[in-house]
Amino acid sequence: MATETTLEITLEVARYRPGVDTEPTLQSYQVPLREHWAILDGLTYVKDHLDGTLSFRWSCRMGICGSCGMTVNGEPQLSCATFLTDYAPGPIRVEPLRNFPVVRDLVVDIDDFMTKLPKVTPWLVREVQSPVEDGEYLQTPEELDEYQQYSMCINCMLCYSACPVYSLEPDFLGPAAIALAQRYNLDSRDEGADERRDVLSSPEGIWACTFVGECSAVCPKGVDPAGAIQRYKLTAATESIKELLMPRSRSRR
Amino acid sequence: MNRRSPEPFLWMLFSSGGMVAALMVPILLFLFGIAIPLDLWSPSHDHLLAVLRNPLTRLVLFGLCALALFHWAHRFRYTLYDGLQLKRYAVPIVVLCYGGAVVGSVIAAGLLLTV
Numbered sequence: 001m002a003t004e005t006t007l008e009i010t011l012e013v014a015r016y017r018p019g020v021d022t023e024p025t026l027q028s029y030q031v032p033l034r035e036h037w038a039i040l041d042g043l044t045y046v047k048d049h050l051d052g053t054l055s056f057r058w059s060c061r062m063g064i065c066g067s068c069g070m071t072v073n074g075e076p077q078l079s080c081a082t083f084l085t086d087y088a089p090g091p092i093r094v095e096p097l098r099n100f101p102v103v104r105d106l107v108v109d110i111d112d113f114m115t116k117l118p119k120v121t122p123w124l125v126r127e128v129q130s131p132v133e134d135g136e137y138l139q140t141p142e143e144l145d146e147y148q149q150y151s152m153c154i155n156c157m158l159c160y161s162a163c164p165v166y167s168l169e170p171d172f173l174g175p176a177a178i179a180l181a182q183r184y185n186l187d188s189r190d191e192g193a194d195e196r197r198d199v200l201s202s203p204e205g206i207w208a209c210t211f212v213g214e215c216s217a218v219c220p221k222g223v224d225p226a227g228a229i230q231r232y233k234l235t236a237a238t239e240s241i242k243e244l245l246m247p248r249s250r251s252r253r
Numbered sequence: 254m255n256r257r258s259p260e261p262f263l264w265m266l267f268s269s270g271g272m273v274a275a276l277m278v279p280i281l282l283f284l285f286g287i288a289i290p291l292d293l294w295s296p297s298h299d300h301l302l303a304v305l306r307n308p309l310t311r312l313v314l315f316g317l318c319a320l321a322l323f324h325w326a327h328r329f330r331y332t333l334y335d336g337l338q339l340k341r342y343a344v345p346i347v348v349l350c351y352g353g354a355v356v357g358s359v360i361a362a363g364l365l366l367t368v
């Protein structure tokens with residue numbers, strides 16, 4: 001234990017100060033290499049002891065809030081769930097999430113994601129709400145299994161950062177938003193699939209996805225957004241073919 | 254306009270092409286690439302020809318060829334769009350890819366019908 005605190009590792013942190021810098025630059029800091037320290041602990045150490053001007057986002061420090069996403073050695077990661085020792089002897093390059101405009105240092109502008117999320121009607125839609133006295137909408141464990149995986153998303157945007165389609169086509173609705181739509185579409189209590197369909201099956205929706213699969217590879221919560229998208233492609237394609245064969249089958253349009 | 258987009262149909266062809274190719278190509282490769290050359294199985298020429306002339310075999314093989322070509326077309330189109338950043342040439346790329354798949358399917362049909 002005595003030697004543990006003396007070991008150090010270098011963090012190469014991207015710095016960008018709006019109005020001062022024209023380009024992000026890397027700045028190196030030596031931080032203690034402690035066994036249970038995540039990248040986020042290293043950054044906190046920098047902020048507390050070495051350079052109070054460093055900016056980064058975090059909240060829960062336990063992989064739940066989704067605010068600490070960063071690019072660590074080129075890979076999108078939750079900085080609170082990625083450990084310094086895994087990168088020893090270093091150096092470790094810490095940069096902001098790719099595919100998002102940088103506000104300052106490691107803080108990115110998430111407005112694009114925030115405007116896309118509500119587009120998929122991410123709540124339970126009912127044609128008729130039954131009165132509260134009637135009690136809960138019951139669900140079997142099998143019905144829960146249908147969508148539970150997609151409900152694990154913490155909106156960390158690592159999938160957007162990893163997605164090459166999103167980087168080429170910023171209008172792409174994106175992995176997490178589509179997985180979220182499926183979280184409700186596949187919920188037995190929901191009746192909003194029709195409402196979500198136009199957004200999902202537009203060219204900026206599922207059809208923009210070319211099934212690269214990086215989103216599912218980087219997702220820290222096992223959501224498998226790529227799987228959600230492929231599954232919806234089958235639904236949408238089946239619907240389109242049905243409509244071609246029976247053009248009047250959709251009553252609401 | 255979304256409703257008229259051919260994308261769902263092209264994707265259906267793409268995904269069914271991937272599926273039939275994944276299921277059938279390994280079997281065909283094993284039979285004709287390993288089993289026959291190694292004499293693990295030695296059907297007579299006449300026998301194979303009779304099998305090939307069965308309308309069902311023709312239909313299945315045609316389905317395999319056409320769908321696999323459409324699978325290629327779709328994948329290749331997006332490889333050119335995104336991989337090589339050629340999306341500005343979308344129209345010629347679409348013509349080349351799906352047109353190629355149509356031409357290939359016609360050739361496959363011709364070959365299968367004339368053996």
Ligand code: SF4
Pocket residue numbers: 152153154155156157158159160175176179215218219220221222223224225
């Ligand atoms: S799908 Fe996964 S990677 Fe994408 S925002 Fe949700 S938790 Fe993060």
Ligand code: FES
Pocket residue numbers: 058059060061062063064065066067068069078079080081
């Ligand atoms: S700080 Fe909440 S997920 Fe990392």
